[in-house]
Amino acid sequence: MEETTKPAVALDGELWLSMNGLSLAGLKRIELLEHIAACGSITQAARRHGISYKNAWDIVDIMNNMAGEPLVERSTGGKGGGGTRLTAAGLQLIATFRQLETEHRRFLQSLGTRLPGIADSLPLLRRLAMKTSARNQFFGTVRRLTLGAINDEVEIELKGGDRLVAVITHESTERLGIRVGGEAIALVKAPWIIVMTDDAGVKLSARNRLAGEVVALAPGAVNTEVTIKLAGGTTVSAIITSQSATELGLAVGKSASAVFKASHIIVGVPE
Numbered sequence: 466m467e468e469t470t471k472p473a474v475a476l477d478g479e480l481w482l483s484m485n486g487l488s489l490a491g492l493k494r495i496e497l498l499e500h501i502a503a504c505g506s507i508t509q510a511a512r513r514h515g516i517s518y519k520n521a522w523d524i525v526d527i528m529n530n531m532a533g534e535p536l537v538e539r540s541t542g543g544k545g546g547g548g549t550r551l552t553a554a555g556l557q558l559i560a561t562f563r564q565l566e567t568e569h570r571r572f573l574q575s576l577g578t579r580l581p582g583i584a585d586s587l588p589l590l591r592r593l594a595m596k597t598s599a600r601n602q603f604f605g606t607v608r609r610l611t612l613g614a615i616n617d618e619v620e621i622e623l624k625g626g627d628r629l630v631a632v633i634t635h636e637s638t639e640r641l642g643i644r645v646g647g648e649a650i651a652l653v654k655a656p657w658i659i660v661m662t663d664d665a666g667v668k669l670s671a672r673n674r675l676a677g678e679v680v681a682l683a684p685g686a687v688n689t690e691v692t693i694k695l696a697g698g699t700t701v702s703a704i705i706t707s708q709s710a711t712e713l714g715l716a717v718g719k720s721a722s723a724v725f726k727a728s729h730i731i732v733g734v735p736e
Contacts, residue, residue: 480569482562487604487650487735489531494524495562498555501525501537507549519683519690523600526692526700531604532558533624535698539680599731600655600702603629607647612638619732621649625697630672631730641734652731658703659724660691662713672727675701679719684710691715693723 481491490498493514500510511521525537536555540548551559608628609620617638619631629651643649659671680700681692689710691703701723715721 478569478573480562480566482558482565484531484604487531487648489528490558490562492566494528495559497521497524498536498551498559501549502551502556502559505548505550507537510549522681522692526702527602530602530624530699533698599652600704601651601653601658603651603653603699605629605649605651607643607645607649610638610643610645617643618727619643619649621651621732623695623697623699625695625699627675627695627697627699629675629730630727631732632672632727633730633732637732641732643732643734648735650733650735652733653701653725653729655690655702655704657725657729658701660693660703660705660709660713660715661722661724662715662719669724670726671724673723673725673730675723677701677721677723679715679717679721682710682715682717689715691721693721 482489497514500513504510507521508518511518529535534554535552540550603623605621605623608622611618616632617635621629675695677693677695680694683690688704689707693701
């Protein structure tokens, strides 16, 4: 009978930088930042990275919001009227990650030599990652919690100081362990957001009205994606009809507000 050679198993691992228990950057995100730095264009960087332009901006927006300051920003002037560049914070993040990655690799190699029987003594582990279709992922801190018999009201302060109000069931509050001072993530789908350009004197039932400036427009045949940057630096993306975008006179640099109901926010907490 032919002897079967047992495959060699090596110790491996992936390095991630986290903020308040939430993932900020791993190798793929750092590589995207490096492509942006090299190309000066998010379109070219996305192509080099093998992802879509929209997906690239989704990743950038999440990282900008989590970091509390821009890592990537649009620049004006230059060929074609502008481009995209990394800020000093973005460049520092790359440098820090690459240094830590070197030390991380050395650590794994050292540990691997001390555990020759790792394949027999340890079970295989799978890293689970949460994926969501929600375009907007806001990271912040619970500042106020109002308990009710059925539903509770949760106020979340974002990194830049803007605040969101969410209504969830009391059961969800207890199950998630939500508390004042704790970290939370608020998910809001882009189609649930209403865009307003002149809300003076207008009263709405929606609890959340976040004022900012339009920083990007992605028009389509039917719908247009609108990105609004809040005063605190957080970005909000909304999907509205292209006809509405035209009637509102939306343009980059124009003031606008993102409006959405408290019941349209999904609240999560880091494990």
